[in-house]
Amino acid sequence: MSERAARLELQREQRNLAIDQQREEAGGLDNIHLQAGSGGWLRYRYRHIVVNEAQDLRPAHWKMLRAMTAHSRNDLFLVGDTHQRVYKNQVTLGSLGINIRGRASKLSLSYRTTRQILRSALDVLSQEKYDDLDGNEETLAGYRSVLSGREPDLHGCADWEAERETIAMLIDSWDDLPHEQIAICVPTNQMASETATTLAEHGIRAVEIGPDGPRGDDGVHIGTMFRFKRSRVPAHDRDRRQRRADPQGRREPGRTTDPVRHRRKVQQARSLLFVATTRARDSLDIFWHGTPSPFLAPRVTAGR
DSSP states (O other): OOOOHHHHHHHHHHHHHHHHHHHTTTTTBBTTTTTTTHHHHHHHHOOOOESSSGOOOHHHHHHHHHBBOOTTTTTTTEOOOGGGGOOOOOOOOOGGGGTTTOOOOOOOOOEEEEHHHHHHHHHHHTTTOOSSSSSSSOOOOTTTTEEEOOOEEEEESSSSHHHHHHHHHHHHHHSSSSGGGGGEEEEEEEHHHHHHHHHHHHOOOOEEEEEEEEESSEEEEEEHHHHHHHHOOOTTTTTTOOOOOOOOOOTTTTTTOOHHHHHHHHHHHHHHEEEEEHTTTSEEEEEEEOOOOOOHHHHHHHHO
């Protein structure tokens, strides 16, 4: 053995002895930052972790979760649907130390909304391909509902003011429906505020949904699509909901210059509208002004 090789071997033995000594002093725990000298000891804080809305987590979130529990049979329980991904977070769990292949189960029966609304929502997704959080493709084939109701109604308007007026008049015509069971979903916070103002002019109380949920219970709930994704609305599973269509998708920059990014932006826009429509349980009304979103093309064409 050369002198250099002997010196390297000695250094390796000394380092292993140091690691064994530190591990013994820490009660058998591994030092995950030994080279950095930070003294950070790996302590698994939890035995089991349940993760909801898994499709919206970033790689950093997954790395943190993976470090919080030891690898075991029931270490992580994940619930997610990439068709409802509304943020730009696309990951492959296998590359982050989370193995789901052969361990996943698909839920195909919906108790949230009617089959008519579900069919309309699936049309929004069209033939877009979505991942399964592990690099493979996912599909909603076989997805169905146990509930039945009327077909979603479509309302095309000349402009935004006319659209708000149409929404207010429709709500005013629902004499037998408590306002607490009605919700309006719009693309932006400004549109939510303007809609609330129009409803107030018609004597209809509105409750806007903020970062912490609805600012009250007595009235029609109004919020953005992102708010409906993240917020819990009172009587959520019993509400009859009325929606406005997302106008995203009319412009398509980047289709040729950056097709991968363009495709993901289209998927995100479709997913946002899919989320909004599937939050309605009993009935759905879709509004737009001017040219409707191309994501609504199948329904708009069928309704003509």
